[in-house]
Amino acid sequence: MRAIEIQKTGGPAVLQLVERPRPELTGPDDILVRLMAAGVNPVDTKIRANGALLPAGFPLVPGCDGAGVVEAVGADVTRFKPGDEVWFCHGGLGGPVGNYAEYICLDNHLAQAKPHALGFAEAAAAPLVLLTAWEALSDRAGLAADQTVLIHAGAGGVGHVAIQLARLAGARVCTTVSGPEKADFAHALGAEYCINYREEDLVHAVMEWTGGRGVDVALDTVGPACFRQTIPAMAAYGNLVTILDPGPDLDLKEARVRNLRLSLELMLTPQLRDLPRALAHQGEILRRCGKLIDSGELKIHVSQTFPLAAAAQAHQLLEAGHVTGKLALTID
Template identity: 80%
Template sequence: MKSIEIRETGGPSVLQLAERPCPELTGPDDILVKLAAAGVNPIDTKIRSNGPMLPAGFPAVLGCDGAGVVEAVGEAVTRFKPGDEVWFCYGGLGGPVGTYAEYIVLDNHLAQAKPRSIEMVEAAAAPLVLLTAWEALHDRARLHEGHRVLIHAGAGGVGHVAIQLAKAAGARVCTTVSSPEKAAFAHALGAEYCINYQEEDLVGAVMEWTGGQGVDIAFDTVGPAVFRQTIPAMAHYGDLVTILDPGPELDLKEARMRNLRISLELMLTPMLRDVPRARVQQGEILRRCAKLIDRGDLRIHVSETFPLEQAAAAHALLEQGHVTGKLALTSA
């Protein structure tokens, strides 16, 4: 089978097309999936640049997100049969298992039935960002109807689904964007108020929108500087969640005065630390997101697709920044 692998760290050019044996079922709970597409995520570019996150190391096939058709099932599998369409987040952190390939074998409990109403490309691009946004908003920040929520980078991969998940929960949403075009995109997803961070003061804009109260929940998907800037925009007793390391130079005096709950979100933990309970929970999240997608309350925006062989071009585009929504690779 064709796959894209890395044998050393570096720029996009280290992504090389390779031939590998097609994986085979090794356990009674396994399924063999012929991949139709794979999502491209920032974690992929970080592993390419910094090295695998798992001991399996090099050579490594990248890609955590995938969607495809079940081709074979282990003897204990009752959830799926050949021909079923599935989506999942699995692999891509080190060693030979990843979704930048034509086939993958995984435990059937890690996959879910693909949403019926979307194509394979959209399904493949969705799991990692959906799990990240859901865990951040629902599990970390305890999102409820009526909350005022600030989503940073609302036109990005995580941000554009976070807006929709917050809106579906009955929250009021504001977001940061970098252009009028991205503001229009975010408004169409359900954002009530957009802040152009290149032209407007974040705290001033948030306070104007909230009548001086600040937001109940803020979701940082950008990094330490934005995390720090967000603290004075929070309501007292609010929840501030970040998917990145907030950095060593962090003054939490104002956060403490506001009695903020600060949470860290990493949806990769179940793969990195082998936490079965969390894997089950993530499967339930994907199942619930599929329902939202199929009833029209959640959509996945893929701005551009690349053939598997052009993975390096996809990485180069992603690293330029400002991609709207997601990128995906197609292997069919």
């Protein structure tokens, strides 16, 4: 089968199209999936640049997100049959199991039935960001109806689904964007107020929007500087969640005075630590998101697709920044 392989860390040029053996069923609970598309995520670029997250290491087939058609099933599989369409977040963290390829073999319990409303590219682009946003807002922050929430980078991959999930929870949403087009996009998703971070002071804008109270919940999808800037924009007893390392030089005096709950969100933890119950919980999140998608309440925006052989171009675009929504690889 064709696959993208990384043999050493480096820039996008280390992504090489190669021929690899097609994976085979190894256990009674496995399914073999003919991949139709793979999501492209920032974690893929970080693994390419910095190294594998699992001991299997290199050579590595990247790609955490996939969607495709079940080709074969193990003896004990009753949830799926050949021809079923599935989506999932699995692989891409080290070794030969990843979704930048024509086939992948995985435990059937890690996959869910693909939403009917999504094409394969949209379905492949969705799992990681959906799981991240849901876990951050619901599991970490306990977001509730009528709360105010700040979503950073609302036009980005995690941000654009986080806005929608927060609105579905009954919250009021403000978000940061880089310009008018991104603001129009975020408003269409349900954001009530958009802050142009290039032109406006974050804290002043948030306090104006909340009548001086600050937001109940904030989701940082940008990094350490953004995390620090958000602390004085929080309401007392608020929840601030980051999906990135907040950095070593944190002054948390103001966070302590405000009695904030600070949370870290990494949806890859169940894979990295082999946590079956957490993986099952993520499966339930995907199932529930699928229902919201099929009912028209939740949308996935893919701004651009690339053929498998052009994975390096997708990484270049993602690392250049300011992608609206998600990118995906289509596998012919």
